[in-house]
Amino acid sequence: MIGVTARLPVQAGKEAEFEAVFGALAEKVNANEAGCHLYELYRTPGTPDYIVLERYADRAALDAHGKTDYFLAAQPALGGLLAGVPKIEVFESV
Template structure:
């Protein structure tokens, strides 16, 4: 499996709107991406604007399916106004 951790910072006051976009996206990921094992949004307990995604994929093909999906690209556009900067994405081997 491949793990991904994406760090995202939102603009002040945009948390709720951002979370609403992601809730919809996560539901689509859950139902339409059989190769995505985990797609979990988490919010820092010390900085309310600081989020991470914890993601697990069966393989590279699953990551590609996720990244090229209509729902992911639509969510990318929908969340853009709420982001304070580009997401920082790191890839890992899941052991």
């Protein structure tokens, strides 16, 4: 199993817009990617950061996720709402 955490600092006042864009993306991920077992948006209380917890069957499923048309199409909109560089970490299950 491959685990991913994506820490996304969102601009103040852009939270609702970010949640809407991300929510639409997550719907497509969950509807189309059998190899993706978790793709869920969280907030860290007291910080502007959102965290996406992700879980994939294997590296191939993660790679395929990053190449889907809907994922690529969402990046400009999501990127425009960030207040800094995302911090992405990829883990391998034991």
